[in-house]
Amino acid sequence: MPVGTGRFPAIMEQAASLPGYTLYAPANLTFSQKLPVVLWANGGCMAYGNRYRIFLSEIASHGYLVIAIGGVGPSTIEGGTEEGMPPPPKSTTAPTLSDYTQLGKALDWATAQNRNAKSPLHAKLDTRRVAVMGHSCGGLQAIAAAADPRVTTTVVMNSGVWNTGPGGLPGAPVTKASLTRMHGSVLYIGGDASDGAHENSRDDFGRLTTIPAIWAYPDGVGHGGTYFEQAGGSFGKVVVSWLQWRLKGDRAASSMFAGVECGLCGDTRWHVARKNIK
Secondary structure: OOOOOOOOOEEOOOOOOOOEEEEHHHHHHHOOOOEEEEEOOOOOOOOOOOHHHHHHHHHOOOOEEEEEEOOOOHHHHOOOOOOOOOOOOOOOOOOOOOOHHHHHHHHHHHHHHHHHOOOOOOOOEEEEEEEEEEOOHHHOOOHHHOOOOOOOOOEOOOOOOOOOOOOOOOOOOOOOHHHHHOOOOOOEEOOOOOOOOHHHHHHHHHHHOOOOOOEEEEOOOOOOOOOOHHHHHHHHHHHHHHHHHHOOOOOOHHHOOOOOOOOOOOOOOEEEEEEOOO
């Protein structure tokens, strides 16, 4: 059954021509609006594309094609809390870890499908409007993939380049120098001081000087975010508004982030820092 609170209830599916990925898209593609592309990398660099089904379905329902790394695993991984998140199941068909290069390959596929007259996605996508996103280890993969000139905006969630050690992880080879290759715009969204990535994300944001950037977090939310709450919880609402603004030019959505009295700035539950936001 199609789900999501947006105008275009979404479904999750797999495409035979794109093994090792999971797609989220409006169930009905007969409307004229073209879909920007959102590329998603999972926490733990997990190679199961249904892990964040609730959150990604919500995004797709607002008129996006979301491509998540990993095929569909057991439904038992589609939920849980920060303390009780189940580990990825063992599988003989899915790798234990993903790699950031899979995000660029997903965009290659979407571009080809948009041009293929025989594809259901033919002329349905706006491949000039692309977001790369990820949670935790996936956020590091998003930073690595953000150097791709085709990327319009980056969303780094409960993540940041480590302040000590190598900076990245296997499948996400980033250092603080990787931040200089980010372009377009970036939203860092994460948990409060209880989130292990909190200080890493703060430091990342402090190093960004030339592009529009926001660092935001709510009190009472840890490293697990709100991905498994209804409609993706507060993270779902903020990320959808960011995508509506940065990928679709929605001025109403921009009011959550831009202006002296931005909506998120006035929410007492949230802490917000901004650079180059107009």
